[in-house]
Amino acid sequence: MRVLVQRVTSASVTVDDAVVGEIRPAAQGLLALVGVTHDDDAAIATRMAEKLWGLRILDDQRSAADIGAPILVVSQFTLYANTVKGRRPSWNAAAPAPVAQPLVQAFAEALRALGAEVAEGVFGAHMQVASVNDGPVTLMLEL
Template identity: 65%
Template sequence: MVQRALEGQVSVDGEVVGRLPSPGLVVLVGITHDDEPTVVHRMAEKLWGLRILDEERSASDVAAPLLVVSQFTLYANVRKGRRPSWSAAAPGPVSEPLVDTFVEALRGLGAHVETGRFGADMQVSLVNDGPVTLVLDSAELFAPR
């Protein structure tokens, strides 16, 4: 999930661990069992070039910063009962390196990237600009047509 933001930051235990230094994108990243490094690299390229900023510009066009926060709860399944199931989310030992790969892929493309802290109890705040919020799902984006 990506949100165009005027401001954004993530804190852990009262300490700010990542912050947008100027308006940019807050990116909540969930990893599922089918994700792999090639998919993560393609998602980074898609996000960096996505024209969702003012005047249909991309983050790459204006060097907009990104705040990337891992969030396994994006894969919650709430179809049955009242308690979400997290079975679609990849476990930490699988997802943490892929989130790191995503961040490094963005940096390799020239992005200024700040991050949260994987697995921590994080407080994320942002001022959504627009508001603009999009869901980017690798299964939908890269599925055969």
């Protein structure tokens, strides 16, 4: 599992002209773009949620857990693109939807179980993701 996390002051996901998930303007929050590969499982999703929740990337070296920062979770299979050869990315390392969808959901649920306020995109939908990066701070999380 890979999570590209951005520190944001606001973020939203729109599908078919309707906002389906958002972090309203706040002091700080996190936008988590989540990619799943073939050998990921629920235990990895839980560990990644714990890592993100405790990651000290907010002001004054605080974590989302420290201040109750909201998190917007968006599925992002393209995090597993292979661009080594040619000009057309290969998606072979990305897990298929029947594997990935429950794990993205498990990641979001694990965050909620930790106490996070979580908004979500729509798995597999064509989404427009808008965000206001803060810093900017962008990190790739992997286990």
